[in-house]
Amino acid sequence: MKKIFDQLNLFNQCKKYGLPIWQCPQFLFLIMGIIIILSSLLTYAIGNRYIEDPLLVALLVIIISVVLLIIASTITRNFETLAETNRMKSEFVSIVSHQLRSPLSNLKWVIEILMSGKVCPVAEEQIEYIQILRENSKRMDELVSDLLTVSRIEQNRLPLQEEKTSLKKLVVKIINETEILAKASNVEIEFSFDDEMPEIVFDPSQVKLAIANLVENAVRYAKTKGLVKVRLKKQKNNLCLEVEDNGVGIPEKDQKYIFQKFFRSENAKKHQTEGSGLGLYIAKSIIEKSGGKMGFYSKENKGSTFWLTLPIK
Amino acid sequence: MVNFAYKIKFMKKILFIEDESTLQKTLGTVLTKEGYQVVSALDGEIGFRMAKKEKPDLILLDLILPKMNGFDVLKSIKAEETIKEIPIIVLTNLESMEDIQKALDLGAATYLVKANYSLEEVLEKINKTINV
Numbered sequence: 200m201k202k203i204f205d206q207l208n209l210f211n212q213c214k215k216y217g218l219p220i221w222q223c224p225q226f227l228f229l230i231m232g233i234i235i236i237l238s239s240l241l242t243y244a245i246g247n248r249y250i251e252d253p254l255l256v257a258l259l260v261i262i263i264s265v266v267l268l269i270i271a272s273t274i275t276r277n278f279e280t281l282a283e284t285n286r287m288k289s290e291f292v293s294i295v296s297h298q299l300r301s302p303l304s305n306l307k308w309v310i311e312i313l314m315s316g317k318v319c320p321v322a323e324e325q326i327e328y329i330q331i332l333r334e335n336s337k338r339m340d341e342l343v344s345d346l347l348t349v350s351r352i353e354q355n356r357l358p359l360q361e362e363k364t365s366l367k368k369l370v371v372k373i374i375n376e377t378e379i380l381a382k383a384s385n386v387e388i389e390f391s392f393d394d395e396m397p398e399i400v401f402d403p404s405q406v407k408l409a410i411a412n413l414v415e416n417a418v419r420y421a422k423t424k425g426l427v428k429v430r431l432k433k434q435k436n437n438l439c440l441e442v443e444d445n446g447v448g449i450p451e452k453d454q455k456y457i458f459q460k461f462f463r464s465e466n467a468k469k470h471q472t473e474g475s476g477l478g479l480y481i482a483k484s485i486i487e488k489s490g491g492k493m494g495f496y497s498k499e500n501k502g503s504t505f506w507l508t509l510p511i512k
Numbered sequence: 513m514v515n516f517a518y519k520i521k522f523m524k525k526i527l528f529i530e531d532e533s534t535l536q537k538t539l540g541t542v543l544t545k546e547g548y549q550v551v552s553a554l555d556g557e558i559g560f561r562m563a564k565k566e567k568p569d570l571i572l573l574d575l576i577l578p579k580m581n582g583f584d585v586l587k588s589i590k591a592e593e594t595i596k597e598i599p600i601i602v603l604t605n606l607e608s609m610e611d612i613q614k615a616l617d618l619g620a621a622t623y624l625v626k627a628n629y630s631l632e633e634v635l636e637k638i639n640k641t642i643n644v
Contacts, residue, residue, distance in 0.1 A: 300605045304626040305534045311631045312538055317545050340627065358609050 214355065227278065231271035239264050286354075293350040296343045303343060306336045345477040348408075349460060352484045359402040359488060366438050366509065367396045367431055369403055373411045374429060377418060386418045386425040393433045400512045401489050409482035409493075410440065413505045416478065417444035420470055420503070437491070437508040445502040446470075454497065458483045466499070482507075524642055527568040528552045529559035529585065530603070531577050539572075542631060543638070556580030560588050563595050570642045573620075575604040575611065583614060590619045599641050603634070 209225050221227075239260050246256035310333045312318055314326070321329065351357045374388050381388050417427040421444045428443040449457060453464040460480040467474065486493045490510045497503035526548045530536055536552050543550045551566050553559035556577040563571060563585075571589070575582030582602065590596050599621040604611075607625045615623050621641055624634060 297605065300627050301532070304605065305532065305538070307627075308538050308631045309534070312542060315631075318541055344627070356608075 223282070225275075228271065228275045231267075231275070235264055235267045235271065238267065289350045289353040292346055293354070296346045296350065299339070299343050300347075303336060303340050307333075307340065310336060342475050342477075345475055345481060348481050349477055352481065352488075357405070357484070357488060359405060361400050361402050361489075363398050363400050364403055365396070365398050366401070366406075366440070367392055369407055370410060370429065370431055370440065373407060373414055377411070377414050380415065381418050381427070384418055384421065384425070385423050386421045386427055388414070388418070388427045388429060390429045390431075392431040396431065396433060396438070397511055399438060399509055401509055402485075405485045406489060406509070409485045409507065410442075412478040412482045413440075413442045413507070417442050417446065417503075417505070420444060420446035420467065422446055433511075434508070437510055439506060439508045441504055441506045443502065443504040448499040448501050448503055449495075449497040450499045454495075457495065458493075523547065523549045524570070525549045525551065525566060525568040526570045526572060526638070526642075527559070527562055527566055528572045529556065529562075529577065529582070530572065530574040531555060532574075539631065539634070542635060546635060546639075548642075554578075556582065556585045560585050563589055563598070564592060567595060568598060570638065571598055571600045572603050572638070573600055575602060575606050575615070583618065586615060586618045586620060601638065601641060 209223070209229065242260050242263050243256065246259055247253075250256050250259075310329060313321060313329050314333065348357070370390065370392075374390055377388065414427070414429065418425070421427055426445055428441075430441045430443070432439045432441070447466050447470050449464050450466060453462075456462045457464065458479050461476040462480075463474055463476040483493045486507050486509070490512075491508045493505070493507040495503055495505040526543055528536060528540060528543070528550055530539075530552070531554050533554070536554070540550050540552060551562060551568065553562050557579040559571075559573070559577070560580065573582050573585060577585070580588075582604065586600060586602075589598065589600065596619075600619070602615045602620045602623045603626060604624075605626050607627075612623050622637055624637060629637075
């Protein structure tokens, strides 16, 4: 009995696929059904007026309904297969990354023990190699975390823990944390902001991921002796953050793909071999889920400016 | 010899319930070096039995365990009058909000996601919890 009710609950079904209601097969089927009924009524009305024989009218109505029903069910079945494949793919990524997580954290801790010399003393020459191990396990760790975030976004399960707090303070914190990378890359970060800056409601840890990604990208892709300008402005109903760099820029042909997952522009690959192509996709998803928008303008070899807005609620 | 016996008497005891032997070895070694007496259990059932028998000062508990999962171990320990006061640190890779909430509601003192903590930080949390 419960099973039947679950089947009938369209919203639950759609949530399972992680699709918006307008792309959800079950919902579309309902809409088609309504269209079928309306068109049948219309045919009936027309038939009633123009055809003398009521039997013929009835037959006409039935034929039209059957044809419509067949078409509709074929379409939705296709949709359903697509949605199911998509769901399985997300689930696959999530299972694989969960399974990878345990061995990776074991590896991380074993390396930490080795490095600390707590179990046995480590020779000077060994440390360098252990560091390589650590660096690589960290990279895998980050990739797995990114993949997990992506699968959560796709399954609509990215939890937001919103609170009222200062965006400015968060940006300052992010810039301070990026300072080491900036210094190492000979890049300067400049921060300017409007005087009046209200506190807004957002999830600081998620939004931090998004902003840190923009700032880090700007530093990574800046030229040597680069300058990254971060500006925080108050617009009408939004706070707007801009991150401008004078780096390699994004070629025009790549611009429309920049927020797609796993996409990396050719010149980005030339400049920085590392990178999964997930950062911007995750950043945009987080900002949009928080009620904001994200975009950019860029010229190849001149630099890029990424911007994001968050609503003042 | 007297000194040694004295030390044993005041050594705090940690029960480590975790099915992965790699982790048993790594964290176990570090805890021993830190001066704790470590007893380990490789599944939930043994873990619960040892909690009753050993009456440790702290329990480290994984959630995905053979025979009896971590949530059930947590529930059973908290229902047992003689051991329900022992602080329990959940150490796992499950990180959904529901799991965290469930474990805390059942009475876990702290919830740590393995992937997000370094050994040093885990040790810090253990020291802090055991010395309260």
